[in-house]
Amino acid sequence: MTAQTLYEKLWQSHVVHTESDGTTLLYIDRHLLHEVTSPQAFEGLRLAGRKPWRLSANLAVADHNVPTTDRKNGIADPISRLQVDTLDQNCDEFGITEFKMSDVRQGIVHVIGPEQGATLPGMTVVCGDSHTSTHGAFGALAHGIGTSEVEHVLATQCLLQKKSRTMQVLVDGGLGKGVTAKDIALAVIGKIGTAGGTGYAIEFAGAAIRSLSMEGRMTLCNMAIEAGARAGMVAVDDITIDYVKGRPFAPAGEMWEQAVANWRNLHSDEGAEFDSVVELDGAAIKPQVTWGTSPEMVVAIDDCVPDPAREIDPVKRGGMERALAYMGLQANTPMNQIGVDKVFIGSCTNSRIEDLRAAAAVAKGRRVASSIKLALVVPGSGLVKKQAEDEGLDRIFIESGFEWRDPGCSMCLAMNADRLEAGERCASTSNRNFEGRQGPGGRTHLVSPEMAAAAAIAGHFVDVREF
Amino acid sequence: MDKFTILDGLVAPLDRPNVDTDAIIPKQFLKSIKRSGFGPNLFDEWRYLDHGEPGMDNSGRPLNPDFVLNQARYQGAEILVARENFGCGSSREHAPWALLDYGFRAVIAPSFADIFFNNCFKNGILPIVLGAAEVDQLFSETFAEEGYRLTVDLEAQSVSTPNGLVFNFAVDPFRKYCLLNGLDDIGLTLQHADKIRAYEERRRQSEPWVFN
Numbered sequence: 001m002t003a004q005t006l007y008e009k010l011w012q013s014h015v016v017h018t019e020s021d022g023t024t025l026l027y028i029d030r031h032l033l034h035e036v037t038s039p040q041a042f043e044g045l046r047l048a049g050r051k052p053w054r055l056s057a058n059l060a061v062a063d064h065n066v067p068t069t070d071r072k073n074g075i076a077d078p079i080s081r082l083q084v085d086t087l088d089q090n091c092d093e094f095g096i097t098e099f100k101m102s103d104v105r106q107g108i109v110h111v112i113g114p115e116q117g118a119t120l121p122g123m124t125v126v127c128g129d130s131h132t133s134t135h136g137a138f139g140a141l142a143h144g145i146g147t148s149e150v151e152h153v154l155a156t157q158c159l160l161q162k163k164s165r166t167m168q169v170l171v172d173g174g175l176g177k178g179v180t181a182k183d184i185a186l187a188v189i190g191k192i193g194t195a196g197g198t199g200y201a202i203e204f205a206g207a208a209i210r211s212l213s214m215e216g217r218m219t220l221c222n223m224a225i226e227a228g229a230r231a232g233m234v235a236v237d238d239i240t241i242d243y244v245k246g247r248p249f250a251p252a253g254e255m256w257e258q259a260v261a262n263w264r265n266l267h268s269d270e271g272a273e274f275d276s277v278v279e280l281d282g283a284a285i286k287p288q289v290t291w292g293t294s295p296e297m298v299v300a301i302d303d304c305v306p307d308p309a310r311e312i313d314p315v316k317r318g319g320m321e322r323a324l325a326y327m328g329l330q331a332n333t334p335m336n337q338i339g340v341d342k343v344f345i346g347s348c349t350n351s352r353i354e355d356l357r358a359a360a361a362v363a364k365g366r367r368v369a370s371s372i373k374l375a376l377v378v379p380g381s382g383l384v385k386k387q388a389e390d391e392g393l394d395r396i397f398i399e400s401g402f403e404w405r406d407p408g409c410s411m412c413l414a415m416n417a418d419r420l421e422a423g424e425r426c427a428s429t430s431n432r433n434f435e436g437r438q439g440p441g442g443r444t445h446l447v448s449p450e451m452a453a454a455a456a457i458a459g460h461f462v463d464v465r466e467f
Numbered sequence: 468m469d470k471f472t473i474l475d476g477l478v479a480p481l482d483r484p485n486v487d488t489d490a491i492i493p494k495q496f497l498k499s500i501k502r503s504g505f506g507p508n509l510f511d512e513w514r515y516l517d518h519g520e521p522g523m524d525n526s527g528r529p530l531n532p533d534f535v536l537n538q539a540r541y542q543g544a545e546i547l548v549a550r551e552n553f554g555c556g557s558s559r560e561h562a563p564w565a566l567l568d569y570g571f572r573a574v575i576a577p578s579f580a581d582i583f584f585n586n587c588f589k590n591g592i593l594p595i596v597l598g599a600a601e602v603d604q605l606f607s608e609t610f611a612e613e614g615y616r617l618t619v620d621l622e623a624q625s626v627s628t629p630n631g632l633v634f635n636f637a638v639d640p641f642r643k644y645c646l647l648n649g650l651d652d653i654g655l656t657l658q659h660a661d662k663i664r665a666y667e668e669r670r671r672q673s674e675p676w677v678f679n
């Protein structure tokens with residue numbers, strides 16, 4: 001048998017039917033739903049008189065619009081409320097399992113899937129949300145879909161797909177102190193660009209990746225979409241299996257043993273060929289900070305804001321100039337001299353327990369700088385929140401001057417009340433620094449949780465390695 | 468879904484790379500539970516000088532005179548010419564819905580983000596990839612000639628300029644077939660219902676935990 005990549009194995013085991021041109025009907029094991037991209041899909045089902053194909057494949061949760069304070073009072077914004085109510089009604093009507101806003105299991109869809117064991121190795125996982133790539137951390141084939149596809153998966157349990165090309169991102173070498181999965185992700189995007197992964201499924205491999213926890217692998221795969229790839233993945237190993245064990249939706253008893261035996265095969269075979277290979281030296285990666293309005297506009301913390309005058313490509317130069325104008329930055333400013341107004345620790349990229357622990361370790365015994373208007377910590381789920389409180393992390397944050405909130409997407413995209421005002425600058429652990437992403441006119445710098453916490457204390461970006 | 472066969476339409480140029488879905492339709496408009504009505508908010512932050520919110524009457528809002536789609540010569544455009552990595556960012560299908568509702572049926576660019584590209588086909592918009600030099604040429608001709616139109620022929624997979632140039636583009640045969648016939652994917656897939664059931668039966672044997 002020829003050596004196969006992990007992607008090829010996952011693909012092959014889910015093929016239902018292939019047309020002569022390669023268009024494939026791919027079986028979907030797990031379908032996650034949230035309130036923003038599903039209403040029109042349910043409406044479509046109703047109009048066509050169709051029913052969900054396999055109810056047990058679906059799991060729903062509201063996350064984008066939920067408030068992170070005073071939840072007992074419900075959602076103030078009537079339009080947000082309508083969207084969440086619509087999800088509740090649709091799930092009730094069609095019989096889909098949903099974690100409602102009052103449920104401790106509620107949280108960001110990409111945090112709760114793995115947390116519940118609803119995301120398992122070897123699965124195909126889809127959701128009407130681009131950051132579904134997160135779930136690939138489990139050796140799963142996971143990607144975001146649009147609303148028409150949400151309807152298609154609900155009705156048929158399948159998707160029409162074309163095979164992607166494969167890219168291996170190989171990160172060898174040990175990571176330095178203060179360097180995280182987020183910094184690997186940003187360094188990769190800095191290297192290949194936001195379109196570098198377009199058309200590819202990326203497998204992250206190498207010693208630096210193997211050493212990451214599941215939380216770190218999720219952060220990395222989460223950002224695969226920002227490199228243009230639909231899917232990111234990491235091979236299964238003991239770390240994966242230990243994480244999954246005992247979770248509510250995971251198999252147990254004899255079936256667990258059977259599953260583990262099956263999952264052990266979820267890695268690229270020795271000698272398997274990728275269409276493209278990108279190598280990075282893990283030891284050379286430094287803490288990263290974005291300076292512009294695309295995740296590829298990123299430098300190391302000890303670097304300066306780049307100078308468009310040195311860019312020869314005129315389209316790129318124009319993009320840089322526009323980004324600097326929007327971000328209110330001067331070329332050649334050292335990154336560690338840039339002051340911030342707000343700090344956001346949260347989002348499906350960095351809101352898991354390990355992220356909160358790392359940020360709390362930096363914050364412990366220190367005070368948020370007086371120049372900071374707001375420093376928010378938003379756990380990824382009710383269960384993450386509870387665990388953090390059991391560990392006393394909430395006290396550390398509150399005593400340092402951070403606000404401790406209820407779970408949701410929050411200031412990652414500012415669909416709820418948490419947002420930047422025009423011109424405000426934010427150190428954010430989220431994944432997108434697009435114009436207006438965190439509020440119209442808001443300026444986002446993407447960083448790791450450690451770097452965000454350190455910026456909150458210092459009032460400006462600092463090198464967490466020297467902090 | 469409307470069929471897409473031949474489109475002869477006015478062209479509008481959007482001369483910047485990496486136009487993301489947040490720019491195409493800002494997130495506050497994602498709160499709608501409908502599929503239509505997004506056209507007036509297409510490129511909202513670039514198009515208007517004030518901040519748009521859902522439910523606003525857009526007709527009285529101050530327009531940004533510098534934004535290309537606000538120029539008189541591009542009113543009624545049906546073909547958008549854009550730069551690389553058009554549609555990057557989120558998976559929101561509101562982006563193609565907004566383009567369609569505004570009146571665009573085709574977008575021409577050197578490259579597209581993957582999910583956006585897919586979503587276009589599902590909504591009767593044809594995304595066309597041409598070479599960077601060809602797109603450059605379309606930009607300069609659009610800027611140079613007022614009322615510049617292109618003819619897109621999906622059957623022939625060609626884009627023809629008024630000056631008689633013809634550019635060919637590639638399109639996936641299955642997607643082409645669906646678009647030419649205005650076919651709904653779900654109906655097509657359900658013709659394979661037996662195969663889906665047989666597949667599930669096999670997987671239930673080999674990986675029963677998936678069906679828990």
Ligand code: SF4
Pocket residue numbers: 063064108109110129131347348349408409412413430431
């Ligand atoms: S946290 Fe941000 S990126 Fe993640 S699902 Fe929510 S809005 Fe999307």
